Amino acid sequence: MPPPYRLVRPAPAVVAPVVLDDAQRRVVEHRRGPLRVLAGPGTGKTTTLVEAVVARIEAGADPESILALTFSRRAAAELRMRIAARVGVTMREPLARTFHSYAYGLLRRAAALRGDPPPRLLSGPEQDAVIRDLLAGQAEGKGSVVWPERLAVAVTTRGFASELRDLMLRAYERGVPPRQLDEWGRRRGRDDWRAAARFMQEYADVTALAASHSVAMDPAELIRAAIDLLRTDAETVDAERARLRSVYVDEYQDSDPAQDELLALLAGDGRDLIVVGDPDQSIYAFRGASTQGILDFPERFRQADGAPAPTVALTVCRRSGAGLVDASRRVISHVSGPRRQEHRDLAPVGAYASEISVHVLTSASQEAAYIAHRLREAHLREGTPWSRMAVLVRSTSRQLAVLRRAFVSAGVPVAVNSDELPLSEQPAARALLDILDAAVPPEGEDPEQWPSHFDEALAVALLTSPLGGADALTMRRLRQQLRRAAAAAGDELSSGTLVVAALREPGDLLAVDDRAAAAALQVAGLLATARRIAAEPGATVEDVLWAVWQESGLGARWQRASLHGAPAADRDLDAVVGLFDAAARFVDRLPKVGPRAFLDHVRSQQIPADSLAAKAASGEAVRVLTAHAAKGLEWD
Ligand SMILES: Nc1ncnc2c1ncn2[C@@H]1O[C@H](COP(=O)(O)OP(=O)(O)O)[C@@H](O)[C@H]1O
Ligand SMILES: [Mg+2]
Structure with missing residues (x-):
């Protein structure tokens, strides 16, 4: 029998606590009831929150009774790391999480108690695909939604789909069900709102249907669903309230109305609740956040005796020098904010040189x-x-x-x-997509021919991609030799035209020496494979990508590099896994559409799809x- 192996996470290194200033100490020592901390950037908000959590644990509180919430995965990861570094133990249940991950955990546990499978979340690209698919059907008169005549030409555009998705998001965040939207539309004479209301209903039905064995959920619905659960399921809400002694929220200026409501259900009864934030740093307004939450906090979250929650301001800035603090104060003074603004009067400490200069350049x-x-x-x-x-x-x-x-x-x-780059921009994924782009003609073109847009730029991109592996020198040699061979045959074609031709018809490469030809032969081979598989009846994008990937032999090479600790190889493998993941889900959802549709779909993503974990770029x-x-x- 092989010896049993156990994966052991290294214990985090313990870091020494900082010496807190008076205002910070007041926050850490705060017991019982809601408290709001308003403070500018670099004043130690997160540090103070971490110290407050650590103080509770050191005083004997069960880590499971503490919940620290924030808004992005990155921020939650950072918070977890900072807490772990201070406490020196790794916790079983993550104590710091995003609102979404907390809500998902609640729903999953409730599903398990009922004996149901866990809810499944749709990724952003999946949602887009479903929305555009529905809209395309509706434009042809299928389904129950009839868009007003004046919108008819817009319905199938990408812009319309994203506007619609945005409207649905806002509705979820504000708890507006389709019924309500329809009612508003009726009263205001807005037939477009009424159509959107019917669309929301159809979308909900379709997404539920698509995963009939489990509930597929739009992440935007997540917080609402958790709120409904807490509202209707007395057992769950009692259990959560009994478990959670203290709740902390970092970056509270980024909350949206649904998140505020969730917080009120969990901790709105005068229990320990510390929120920290800076209304001047609200950055998620584009996705429905509003500083109203942090501004109204004292009124909404009252102490046990009914008095509004108190506020503490932190005003010592430890991150930037006087020049920067001064400049940011001048900018921020033009921005409206809460009535009392102690949190804007920052005093810098530390000897930072801070120089601000503006340069205007022409390109x-x-x-x-x-x-x-x-x-x-x-x-x-x-x-x-x-x-x-x-x-x-x-x-x-x-x-x-x-x-x-x-x-x-x-x-x-x-x-x-x-995770800052959309999938289609990550070099490894882009190379595979470029193969698809060069090999499979778009709709409306002859599938037997090469795509008409396969030009020099695309050829060079392929040759110099990880799949081709050509460097500048190889490219120059390839061009020279192709031109020489053509000239000898009496052709005066540009080297660009010749490079494209060589990738389509590798026979031309016989005239080129081995080193220059290797990259071109490799790419030409991959293109031929992609075309062959794509031409098979019923071939999906997954089939095509997989065949190309297998043939490229890059998997084994990157794996070796990754084992030898090359971060670039890790990242490339990640991107490829992400691409196959996206392709698999795409095919799952839209089995009948061809490989080309996937390409358009991935490329239309403006925002990176949520990756499983924020992968930090490391190194010097x-x-x-x-x-x-x-x-x-x-x-x-
Ligand atoms: N009392 C303190 N003494 C020394 N350094 C501090 C103190 N409080 C915070 N810092 C440091 O100031 C910097 C900013 O802290 P952070 O908590 O990230 O600020 P915020 O969350 O308000 O933007 C960090 O480098 C942190 O270690
Ligand atoms: Mg912070």
Whole structure:
């Protein structure tokens, strides 16, 4: 018998506590009842929350009786890490979680008690696929939803689908059922609202049907479903209230009305509830968050004797120097906020040099070159480690390419969290999708022919992708030799045209020496495989991708690299697993549509699909990320 192995998680290293200031100490020592902490960035809100949790546990409280909630997976992971580092034990049930994960846990437990399978969550791309599918059917007059005449041309567009999804989200968050929306539409004479109400109903029916053995749920419905459960199931609500002694919420400015309601059901009875946040840092308004929650907190969450909850302000900023604090105060003074604003009067401590400068440059590439130059200077002259610097951008997927080029040519190592990029932008997944793109003609084109959009740019992308593996030198050699061979045959075609032709008809590559030909032969082979499989009757995108992946042999290579500790290989494998996952779900849901539809679907994703865990970019590199992703993190 093989020896039994046990996976043991290393105990987290214990870090020493910081010395709290007076206001922080007041929060940690707060016992009994609701408390609101308002404070600006870097004042130690999260630190204080962590210390409060640690103090409870050290005073003998059962960790299971404490719940710390926040809004993004990243923030929850960070909170868990910081608590674990202070307590020095790993907890069985995660004590810090997102509202969504908490709500899901509740529903799953309730389902288990009833003997039902756990609810299954739809991913964002799945929701989009279902919505667009329904809309397409409705445009052809199928189903019960009739959109007003004036919207007819819009119904099948991507924009309409995303507007509709947004409307449904808002309705879920505010607890507006289809009935109510229909009623409002009737009273206001809005036939579009009424159609949307019927659509919501149809969507709910379809998603429930699609997974008949378990309840498939839109994540937006999750909080509502948990609220309904707590409202209707006395046993569950009693058990939760008996279990939870103290509840903490970090980044409370990001709550939406549904989350506030869930909180009120759990801890609105005057028990220990500490919320911390900064109304000036609300970043999720685009998905329905509203600072009303944090502003109304004292009135809504009252102490046992009926008095409004007290507020504590933290005002010592430990993250930024005087210059930065001063500038942010000037900006924020133009933004309306709560009536009392002690939390805006920050006093910086610590000797940070903080210099703010504005540079106006004329193009994106100049901008990138300038930033690369500044980073190099900071690293080489001032000795700032790469990993202590970050570049914030509006959109990682749009700006990354330019930045990456500038950084690479300036020798600046760069890292991007893989969950910052939509799946279709991750190099490994993109290479497989590009094969699909070059091999399978879009609808309306002759399936026997190559896609008409298969051009030089796509050919070069394929050749230099992880699948082709060509570098700049190989590319140059390939072009030269193809041109020479063509000229000898009396053809004066551009090297770009010849490269595309060689990938379609690898016979041309006979005239090219081995080294230059290897990458092209590899890509040509993969394209041929993709076309062969796609042409088989009933072939799904999964079949095509799988055949290409198998043939590429990259799986084994990356696995070896990953075992030798190469983070890039880990990330690439992750992206490919993510892609196959998405393909499997797509085929599951829409078995009859062809491989091309999957391509459009994945590429239309503007926002990264929720990955299972936020994968931190590690190592010595400058991070490129959006302001949303940067919140709560620190650099020099
Ligand atoms: N009392 C304290 N003494 C020293 N450093 C502190 C103290 N409180 C917080 N810090 C440090 O200040 C920084 C910002 O703290 P953090 O809790 O992340 O702020 P916030 O959540 O308000 O943005 C962290 O590096 C933290 O370690
Ligand atoms: Mg924080």
